[in-house]
Amino acid sequence: MSNVPEIFASQVFNDHVMRQRLPKDIYKALKKTVQMSKPLDKSIANVVASAMKDWAIERGVTHYTHWFQPLTSVTAEKHDSFISPLGDGSVILEFSGKELVQGESDASSFPSGGLRATFEARGYTAWDPTSYAFIKDNTLCIPTAFYSYGGEALDKKTPLLRSMDAINEQALRILRLFGKTDVKRVVTTVGPEQEYFLVERDMFHKRKDLIYTGRTLFGAMPPKGQEMDDHYFGTIKPRVAAFMKELDDELWKLGVLAKTEHNEAAPAQHELAPIFTTTNIAADHNELTMELMQKIAHKHGLACLLHEKPFAGVNGSGKHNNWSLSTDDGANLFEPGESPIENAQFLLFMAAVIKAVDEYQELLRISVATAGNDHRLGAAEAPPAIISMFLGEELEAVLSAIVNEDDDYVHHGKEDFEVGVSVLPKISKDATDRNRTSPFAFTGNKFEFRMLGSASSISDANVVLNTIVAEALCQFADALELSPTVEEDLHNVIQATIVKHKRILFSGDSYSKEWEEEAKRRGLYNLKTTAEALPHFVSEKNVKLFTKHRIFTEVEMHSRLEILMENYNKTVNIEALTALEMIKKEIIPAVCAYMKDLGETASYKQGLNVNISNALELKILSKLSNLSSALFTKAEKLERDMKKIPAEDVKGRADYYKDVIIPDMQAAREIADELETLVGESYWPYPTYGDLLFGVK
Numbered sequence: 223m224s225n226v227p228e229i230f231a232s233q234v235f236n237d238h239v240m241r242q243r244l245p246k247d248i249y250k251a252l253k254k255t256v257q258m259s260k261p262l263d264k265s266i267a268n269v270v271a272s273a274m275k276d277w278a279i280e281r282g283v284t285h286y287t288h289w290f291q292p293l294t295s296v297t298a299e300k301h302d303s304f305i306s307p308l309g310d311g312s313v314i315l316e317f318s319g320k321e322l323v324q325g326e327s328d329a330s331s332f333p334s335g336g337l338r339a340t341f342e343a344r345g346y347t348a349w350d351p352t353s354y355a356f357i358k359d360n361t362l363c364i365p366t367a368f369y370s371y372g373g374e375a376l377d378k379k380t381p382l383l384r385s386m387d388a389i390n391e392q393a394l395r396i397l398r399l400f401g402k403t404d405v406k407r408v409v410t411t412v413g414p415e416q417e418y419f420l421v422e423r424d425m426f427h428k429r430k431d432l433i434y435t436g437r438t439l440f441g442a443m444p445p446k447g448q449e450m451d452d453h454y455f456g457t458i459k460p461r462v463a464a465f466m467k468e469l470d471d472e473l474w475k476l477g478v479l480a481k482t483e484h485n486e487a488a489p490a491q492h493e494l495a496p497i498f499t500t501t502n503i504a505a506d507h508n509e510l511t512m513e514l515m516q517k518i519a520h521k522h523g524l525a526c527l528l529h530e531k532p533f534a535g536v537n538g539s540g541k542h543n544n545w546s547l548s549t550d551d552g553a554n555l556f557e558p559g560e561s562p563i564e565n566a567q568f569l570l571f572m573a574a575v576i577k578a579v580d581e582y583q584e585l586l587r588i589s590v591a592t593a594g595n596d597h598r599l600g601a602a603e604a605p606p607a608i609i610s611m612f613l614g615e616e617l618e619a620v621l622s623a624i625v626n627e628d629d630d631y632v633h634h635g636k637e638d639f640e641v642g643v644s645v646l647p648k649i650s651k652d653a654t655d656r657n658r659t660s661p662f663a664f665t666g667n668k669f670e671f672r673m674l675g676s677a678s679s680i681s682d683a684n685v686v687l688n689t690i691v692a693e694a695l696c697q698f699a700d701a702l703e704l705s706p707t708v709e710e711d712l713h714n715v716i717q718a719t720i721v722k723h724k725r726i727l728f729s730g731d732s733y734s735k736e737w738e739e740e741a742k743r744r745g746l747y748n749l750k751t752t753a754e755a756l757p758h759f760v761s762e763k764n765v766k767l768f769t770k771h772r773i774f775t776e777v778e779m780h781s782r783l784e785i786l787m788e789n790y791n792k793t794v795n796i797e798a799l800t801a802l803e804m805i806k807k808e809i810i811p812a813v814c815a816y817m818k819d820l821g822e823t824a825s826y827k828q829g830l831n832v833n834i835s836n837a838l839e840l841k842i843l844s845k846l847s848n849l850s851s852a853l854f855t856k857a858e859k860l861e862r863d864m865k866k867i868p869a870e871d872v873k874g875r876a877d878y879y880k881d882v883i884i885p886d887m888q889a890a891r892e893i894a895d896e897l898e899t900l901v902g903e904s905y906w907p908y909p910t911y912g913d914l915l916f917g918v919k
């Protein structure tokens with residue numbers, strides 16, 4: 223048994239360590255900087271760096287790295303050692319404040335979406351002191367933001383920090399209206415629930431599709447799938463349990479609040495949920511969690527699949543983003559209060575989220591748009607591509623009472639109290655979480671955004687959430703700050719917002735066909751694919767939003783769009799090439815080998831004077847022959863279409879991949895999967911779905 227309190231955060235240069243190791247005045251100055259998100263003074267940085275280095279060296283560390291999140295899907299690090307030559311052939315170990323605070327790195331190999339054409343190829347990393355330094359693989363990792371020579375963000379962290387500042391600024395304006403002048407900072411908190419699959423490592427390495435694309439491009443359904451519901455919360459197999467234990471231990475050492483580990487709905491699918499924390503830290507921790515999951519799985523002879531849809535016909539993996547707002551004195555702003563004034567405040571924040579989600583649906587959709595997630599959204603296992611909000615019966619009743627000026631509204635005889643001119647019942651937590659099909663649900667004192675894909679960083683979704691709610695709060699503050707009668711206007715603002723945006727509220731089954739039609743009638747977006755969703759990112763309205771709150775410049779927005787599009791295109795391109803390779807080099811040869819044996823058996827029989835006109839071998843052979851030439855025809859079509867990819871703009875290419883290449887791949891797959899069911903098991907060239915999903919002992 224590991225001693226959890228002892229190992230917890232033992233590899234983190236956190237507040238506790240800083241208090242012990244930094245001179246009091248330095249510690250205080252750093253703390254203040256962190257709390258107020260201010261830039262760090264150079265003189266403080268030198269002392270902090272030196273203390274950090276000593277602490278790390280005591281733990282056997284020799285290198286440091288500025289750890290950052292470029293616009294690819296993985297984190298990046300470049301290791302430098304602490305050594306510094308003395309001139310007499312010896313070295314000392316050094317780490318300066320400058321090295322802690324800023325790093326320089328060649329940005330030319332990271333995606334920049336055209337920013338490089340106009341700016342220097344150099345990139346800079348800057349310490350984010352709100353996220354603690356930590357030790358990983360004998361290296362001191364400094365969490366940093368990554369930006370270009372011209373100051374453009376080249377990473378996922380910079381806009382996230384900017385969006386946290388934006389929502390802080392606007393939420394404080396609202397709190398002041400309610401007389402909360404002692405609140406210094408409002409932070410967003412996130413708890414991301416991470417789903418993943420574990421399969422045998424050896425089997426993983428036998429499948430080119432898993433190796434190159436992270437998902438299976440072929441595979442017939444095994445006799446048993448997830449229909450028995452016997453995996454969900456089921457007993458955890460010993461090897462998986464050993465993996466989970468080591469994962470928890472390693473995450474705890476890094477100060478990650480890993481809390482719950484359980485089996486998910488699909489066979490071989492699992493989930494890890496941490497306890498929520500401040501958003502940028504939650505984002506860093508989620509990156510570490512994904513990285514460690516893969517490393518530790520490997521150690522246990524397993525492979526961890528983080529792809530959103532590793533298996534067709536089996537539930538994919540998502541990442542529920544539980545999001546809330548709280549003040550520096552610990553108050554959750556989505557917790558209904560005990561007094562009329564607190565409830566008015568709660569309803570105003572609630573109205574801001576409703577307005578934000580309705581007005582910027584497409585941005586929320588874009589924030590979860592990847593080629594991988596397209597296979598999952600709307601597949602009756604995850605929310606559809608349509609954004610809607612579920613608030614629970616009690617809250618919806620309150621909102622309609624406000625709309626209908628229903629002063630006598632009393633709720634189910636439960637405790638109730640007044641807000642402005644209406645009343646608000648105490649919201650029981652269990653009543654809010656019943657609709658698991660909703661993409662965006664209020665769950666007691668937080669919102670659960672359920673559309674994120676398992677492989678993505680949570681940054682994009684939270685940048686959007688923070689910014690769109692900041693904008694709604696900003697509009698409310700603009701109106702209310704000028705009002706001579708705040709209390710009355712408060713009611714009007716809440717009422718008008720609900721009337722205007724109630725189309726976004728939906729409490730029925732979001733997976734149903736009827737909802738798709740109803741949503742269309744309501745005028746809600748239904749952006750089914752990444753290729754369709756992405757172009758909306760740079761609409762006039764969205765550029766206005768992000769530039770107003772200084773999250774992105776217009777140049778940054780266009781560069782990001784370019785990167786997202788390119789990423790989609792490259793992903794589908796790799797998939798298509800992999801599919802072709804598997805068909806030509808593996809599937810067809812396997813089918814031929816089986817056909818040859820069938821043929822030889824038939825001729826052998828014939829040699830023995832057995833009448834083979836009705837022989838089983840020939841029946842199978844003829845079926846296989848037809849199917850394999852059909853497969854070859856589909857592969858040739860895919861190959862031809864791959865040669866016709868339009869050279870023009872990224873958007874044109876994205877549409878082409880969506881409209882031509884993906885359907886080509888699907889058509890080939892259907893035949894390959896049918897062949898799999900006919901060809902003898904020992905001939906099939908790679909592990910089947912049954913092997914992968916039920917293979918881990």
Ligand code: ADP
Nearest residue numbers: 411412413414495496497498544545546667668
């Ligand atoms: P489930 O969605 O499986 O029912 P829970 O409701 O227990 O699970 O919590 C899911 C996640 O929500 C956890 O990661 C939890 O820490 C997080 N969470 C709880 N409160 C907040 C909050 N105020 N802000 C952000 N996340 C929160």
Ligand code: MG
Nearest residue numbers: 415542544670
């Ligand atoms: Mg959940």
